[in-house]
Amino acid sequence: MNLELLESFGQNYPEEFDGALDCVSIAITCAFNRHGTILAVGCNDGRLVLWDFLTRGISKIINAHVHPVCTLSWSRNGRKLLSAATDNTVSIWDVLQGEVEKTFQFPSPILKVQFHPRSCEKFLVCPMKHAAVTMDSEGGHKLVPLDDDSDLNIVASYDRRGQYIYTGNAKGRVCVFTEDGHKMKASFRVTTGTLNTTAIKSIEFARRGDCFLVNSADRIIRVYESGEILACGKDGEPEPIQKLQDLVNKTMWKKCCFSGDGEFIVAGSAKQHTLHIWEKSVGNLVKILHGTKGELLLDVAWHPVRPIITSISSGMVSVWAQNQVENWSAFAPDFKELDENVEYDERESEFDIEEEGKEKHDLKEVEEDIDVDVTKVEPIQAFVSSDEEDESGDALMYLPVAPEIEEPEEGWPVVEPQVPDESQARGDKRKTSQTTPDSAKKPKVKALDVDLENAPTGEIHPLWNTKKPAEKVHRRPSTKGNKKTGKSERSKHKD
Numbered sequence: 141m142n143l144e145l146l147e148s149f150g151q152n153y154p155e156e157f158d159g160a161l162d163c164v165s166i167a168i169t170c171a172f173n174r175h176g177t178i179l180a181v182g183c184n185d186g187r188l189v190l191w192d193f194l195t196r197g198i199s200k201i202i203n204a205h206v207h208p209v210c211t212l213s214w215s216r217n218g219r220k221l222l223s224a225a226t227d228n229t230v231s232i233w234d235v236l237q238g239e240v241e242k243t244f245q246f247p248s249p250i251l252k253v254q255f256h257p258r259s260c261e262k263f264l265v266c267p268m269k270h271a272a273v274t275m276d277s278e279g280g281h282k283l284v285p286l287d288d289d290s291d292l293n294i295v296a297s298y299d300r301r302g303q304y305i306y307t308g309n310a311k312g313r314v315c316v317f318t319e320d321g322h323k324m325k326a327s328f329r330v331t332t333g334t335l336n337t338t339a340i341k342s343i344e345f346a347r348r349g350d351c352f353l354v355n356s357a358d359r360i361i362r363v364y365e366s367g368e369i370l371a372c373g374k375d376g377e378p379e380p381i382q383k384l385q386d387l388v389n390k391t392m393w394k395k396c397c398f399s400g401d402g403e404f405i406v407a408g409s410a411k412q413h414t415l416h417i418w419e420k421s422v423g424n425l426v427k428i429l430h431g432t433k434g435e436l437l438l439d440v441a442w443h444p445v446r447p448i449i450t451s452i453s454s455g456m457v458s459v460w461a462q463n464q465v466e467n468w469s470a471f472a473p474d475f476k477e478l479d480e481n482v483e484y485d486e487r488e489s490e491f492d493i494e495e496e497g498k499e500k501h502d503l504k505e506v507e508e509d510i511d512v513d514v515t516k517v518e519p520i521q522a523f524v525s526s527d528e529e530d531e532s533g534d535a536l537m538y539l540p541v542a543p544e545i546e547e548p549e550e551g552w553p554v555v556e557p558q559v560p561d562e563s564q565a566r567g568d569k570r571k572t573s574q575t576t577p578d579s580a581k582k583p584k585v586k587a588l589d590v591d592l593e594n595a596p597t598g599e600i601h602p603l604w605n606t607k608k609p610a611e612k613v614h615r616r617p618s619t620k621g622n623k624k625t626g627k628s629e630r631s632k633h634k635d
Contacts, residue, residue: 151462152447153404153417153427158461161196163189166455168603169439171212176400176444177537178235180221181457182209188223188233190539193443196459199539202238204231210603213253215260218536222263224250226601229587230265232277235536242277243587249601252295256319257302264298264305269596272296272307274319279588284322287315297343299352299366306352308340314354316369326369328376332358342395346402347444351381351420353405355396360385361407363420382423386416395440399447406449408440413453415440415460429460 161167165183172179178199179191186205191198205225213222220241221233228246230253233239249268256262265273265281269292272284284296284305293310304325305317312330317323331337339357346352350366362380372378384405385391391414396407404426405418413431418424431437435453442449449460 151426152399152401153406154429154447154449154460154462155427156460156463157429157431158448158459159196161191161450161457161459163187163198163455163457165189167438167452167457168208169210169212170441170450170452170457171214172441172444172450173214173218173536174216174444175218175535175537176446178218178539179441179450179457180212180214181452182212182223184208184455186225188212188221190235192538199541200235200238202233204233204240205229208603210601211250211252213255213263215255216258217260217534219534220255220260222253222255224253224265226603232263236539240585242279243585244275244279245587245589247590247592247595247597248599251602252297254298257298257300259302262302264296266294266296267592267595268599268601269293270592270594272305273590273592274305274322275590279590281590281592282322283592284317285315285324287313287324287327293339295340295342297345297352300345300347300350304366304370306343308343308354310339312337312340312356314340314343314369324374326372326376327374328369328372328378330354330356330362332360341393344397346398347400349402351398351402353396353398354380355393355407359390359392361393361396361405363405382418382420384416384418384423391416394437397440397442399442400444404442406440406442408437408451410437413437413451413458415449415451431458 161181163181163183165185165187167181167183169182170179177193179193181189181191183189186203186207186209188202188204188209189198190200190202204223205227207225207227209223209225211224215221219235221235222230223233224230226249228249230244230246230250232241234241246265246267248270250265251268252266254264256264261277263275265275267273271286271292272294273281274284275281284307286294288309288311291309291311294307296305296307298305298319303319305319306314307317308314314328314330315324316326318325329337330340340354341357342355344353351363352366354362354364356362361384363382363384364378364380368378369376384407392410393407394410396405398405403420405420407416408414412433413435415429416425417427417429419426431451431453438452440449440451447462451458451460
């Protein structure tokens with residue numbers, strides 16, 4: 141497939157439902173690797189399911205956490221995967237081996253984790269009701285400064301190259317810090333038309349270009365340009381390039397992100413399974429994708445290269461893509477599709493060859509002048525950023541799968557899997573089938589405690605706290621009903 145020709149035909153956004161991915165357990169979050177060949181899905185039972193997105197088959201299942209996985213992030217080369225669970229643990233995984241490298245224990249719930257865009261040794265962690273933390277693989281951490289000490293509801297994100305860290309708080313304040321020294325470079329406040337501030341829910345950057353979007357509590361998605369933000373400096377007043385919102389239903393957005401080329405923006409509703417797609421340059425709504433009614437949306441991810449969107453609702457991963465219609469007229473300008481056999485009348489001199497010798501002579505001269513280099517491989521521009529000349533050579537594109545040989549030939553080395561004695565005594569077939577022999581031999585990696593000052597303890601992750609309002613609603617009518625029935629029973633007893 142020639143990826144450079146993908147943008148030449150049709151629209152670059154999905155238009156219809158294209159199937160679902162069943163992870164057996166309930167899916168919560170998903171993330172594509174940089175090339176879009178592997179989709180990682182975090183489930184409620186703590187497992188990480190890695191899908192080969194081209195064949196749409198499961199490549200690997202990692203028994204990662206004990207509690208549900210709430211957020212994921214890929215390293216640049218795709219060889220490492222960063223995950224966080226609702227039990228306040230953050231782990232770094234070797235994707236090829238399916239084994240954990242490091243595990244960190246935090247005192248408060250984790251809302252977001254993100255690998256550094258250019259280094260797999262650094263990552264960003266956003267704890268709940270605490271300042272963002274930059275960490276290295278050895279366990280060292282450093283707090284990102286707070287603009288207001290009284291406001292601890294912080295969201296943060298690296299920019300596209302990892303040079304700056306953008307943070308936002310509940311008072312609408314967005315600050316830009318350098319990645320190395322955490323020095324403030326710029327800041328501004330997101331305000332509504334009446335100068336009232338609004339809380340920042342998320343900050344997302346595009347893979348191409350210098351634009352980023354800010355999802356706020358006033359149900360408006362604002363698109364800014366990072367160059368303009370840095371030029372305005374501290375306490376600047378930059379104007380957003382676009383303001384995107386649902387003027388009809390006033391939808392609150394659960395998750396929003398850019399397309400792979402940065403030309404489109406998708407946002408998922410927080411109350412139903414609907415996806416709104418806007419064109420960034422114009423700001424117009426181009427498509428609304430409707431899922432099954434009654435489902436709540438949990439996560440949305442756009443494919444890095446192709447016009448494909450994945451969304452998670454009701455534990456299933458839905459795939460949205462373009463309608464592939466066969467158009468045979470694209471092969472030749474005069475091509476016509478026939479419904480039945482038609483007798484063809486040959487035109488005069490239609491297949492005659494004119495000046496045959498001259499054409500052959502010209503072709504020989506052209507072939508002698510052109511030198512074709514078959515040894516040099518040109519990088520695919522869809523995978524290369526604007527500030528790079530070559531793509532990473534050690535990138536993990538696919539996960540190899542070892543074939544199962546039922547009847548090996550003579551002389552073929554037979555390796556019997558070594559199973560621990562305890563599992564043989566218990567007869568636990570599930571553990572032996574899901575874990576590799578190598579991982580069974582190695583001891584468990586001990587979690588490193590990350591000591592954060594003034595971090596709230598005993599907080600409940602938002603994923604666990606979603607059912608509380610519903611329980612309150614059911615309790616109120618039940619108590620009223622008991623009072624009414626009690627009065628009626630007393631009246632009947634008196635009678």
